[in-house]
Amino acid sequence: MLTVYDWADQIPLERPRAVLTVGVFDGIHLGHQYLIKQVIERAKANQAVSLVLTFEPHPLAVISKASAPEVLTTFKHKAEIMEGLGLDIFGCLKFDDSLRNMGAQQFLDSILGAMVKPVEIIVGPDFRFGRNAEGQVGILREWAKAHRAKVIEAELQKGRDVIYSSSHIRGLLKIGLVDAAALILSRPYRLSGRVVAGQARGRHLGFPTANLGQIAQLVPGPGVYAVKARLRGQVFDGMTSVGHNPTFANQYRTVETYLFDFEDDFYNEILDLDFVGHLRGMVKFDGIEGLVRQLKNDEQAARVLLTNLSTGLPVNN
Numbered sequence: 001m002l003t004v005y006d007w008a009d010q011i012p013l014e015r016p017r018a019v020l021t022v023g024v025f026d027g028i029h030l031g032h033q034y035l036i037k038q039v040i041e042r043a044k045a046n047q048a049v050s051l052v053l054t055f056e057p058h059p060l061a062v063i064s065k066a067s068a069p070e071v072l073t074t075f076k077h078k079a080e081i082m083e084g085l086g087l088d089i090f091g092c093l094k095f096d097d098s099l100r101n102m103g104a105q106q107f108l109d110s111i112l113g114a115m116v117k118p119v120e121i122i123v124g125p126d127f128r129f130g131r132n133a134e135g136q137v138g139i140l141r142e143w144a145k146a147h148r149a150k151v152i153e154a155e156l157q158k159g160r161d162v163i164y165s166s167s168h169i170r171g172l173l174k175i176g177l178v179d180a181a182a183l184i185l186s187r188p189y190r191l192s193g194r195v196v197a198g199q200a201r202g203r204h205l206g207f208p209t210a211n212l213g214q215i216a217q218l219v220p221g222p223g224v225y226a227v228k229a230r231l232r233g234q235v236f237d238g239m240t241s242v243g244h245n246p247t248f249a250n251q252y253r254t255v256e257t258y259l260f261d262f263e264d265d266f267y268n269e270i271l272d273l274d275f276v277g278h279l280r281g282m283v284k285f286d287g288i289e290g291l292v293r294q295l296k297n298d299e300q301a302a303r304v305l306l307t308n309l310s311t312g313l314p315v316n317n
Contacts, residue, residue, distance in 0.1 A: 001083040005092035005134070006052060008099070008111060016157050018089070018116040019043035020051035021123060024058060025162060028074040028081045029184045031164030035154050040086050042152070047086040048119045053111070054078060055095040072173075074192055077272075081187075102212050104130030108143045118149040125153070145293035176221040178275040188228065188274035191217055193255070195271050207255035207295050209265075210271060219255060224279045226302035229259055230272035236262050239302040240273055243282040258295075260303065277305045 004010060019042045025032045032082045035053055044049035053157060056075050060068035073081075077090060082090045084104055093099060095110065102110075112118055129135040141151045162184055172181040184190045196213035222243035229236045238259040245254060259274060279301050286290040 001079070001087055002089045003079050004089065004091040007093050007115065010115060011233050012115055013156055015117045017046070017048040017116060017119050019046055019048050019052065019120045019122065020112070020116065020118060021121070022053045022093075022129065023055075023124065023127075025052070025073075025078065026058065026069070027164065027166045027169050027185060028078060029164050029169060030162075033057065033186065035122060035124055036082070036085055036087065038152075038154055040088075042120050042122065045087065046119045050086075050117075051089045051091065051116060052087055053091045053093055054084060055099075056092050057095060059095050059100070062097065062100055069167065070170060070187070071175045071216060072169060072218055074217065077190055077192065079292065101131050104135030104139055105143070106130075107135065108140070113143075113147060116145055118144060119153055120150045122152045122154055124156075127153075171255050172220055173218055173220045176223045176225075176278045176281070178220055178225060178278055182276075188276050189220065191215065191219065191255070191273045191275065192270060195267050195269050197267060207258045207292075208300075209258045210266060212255040212257065212271060212273070219253070222253075222282045224282075224298050225275050226279055226305045227257065228274040228276055228279045228306065229257060229268060230274070231259075231269065236260065237280065237303065237306045238262075238273075238299055240275070242283075245282075258299070260299065276309060277302075279305075 014097075019039050020040050021035055023035075025036075028297075039052065040050045054075075058068055058071055074134075079090050121140065123137065123140070125162055127137055127140070129140070137153060144151045146289070164184060169181045169184055169189075172184075192213070193212035193215040195210045197211070207215065222241055223241075225240045225242070227238050227240045229238045236259045238257050240255060240257040242255050243253060245256075255273075257271065279298050283294070285294065
């Protein structure tokens, strides 16, 4: 898959025929995946390339920062998911004041028409584009007709008893329901960040932890979780504590991860955490001994959950 990190700055040597869609796609949940798979299938049918354009940062972070949602998926992870779906080209539109103030016609001409030869443009419900969302499907249809392209409005994909919605996923994660969020995402929720120095309390307790800093995404609600951690191209089982650590009366939230059977230091490295299951809520212990006993129980529970996951056995969170 070709990943284009700044789509608007490209000077194409040729304009490939493309079936495409445009959107934020935060989370790339099952509803998003349905739309993207349609793009891929229609591209194959038309002997064209499949193209998805997304925005970075989230448009609301520029338009109205106070109302911008907490991000679910980094661009890097989006690209990995898109590649896994079989997409040909994944492009990033840098959302800044210039793009924000671009009129609908200019957006179509310079962002789409100048880069590719659209064959089909697949859009979701209530698709809008251009300055103040002035561009609607009717304008898109007129432009597409002039370019011998077709616009397809995809129906909203719905799951049985499941809401395919990024905002719904955020709500689930905030109360620790990572397993429910995973059903909508079709994979565990992933949190990424750089490992920073902490208080080293875990090391003294026999549970050395890595503190995640510089987090640009939504952090799941307080609690202890079983996780699959990705580091240096490898996957490790572990458990992550999210919260203010009431036993030590922390004044700030921490995200601390203990990797099982791993002893090397990895300060300043990027750590990806896939949240597999919620083990318990945050508890204040009267002393260190009670905390250590609970951590041992947490580790045992996490190991069982993660082992069952890898063997395909039922997982009870």
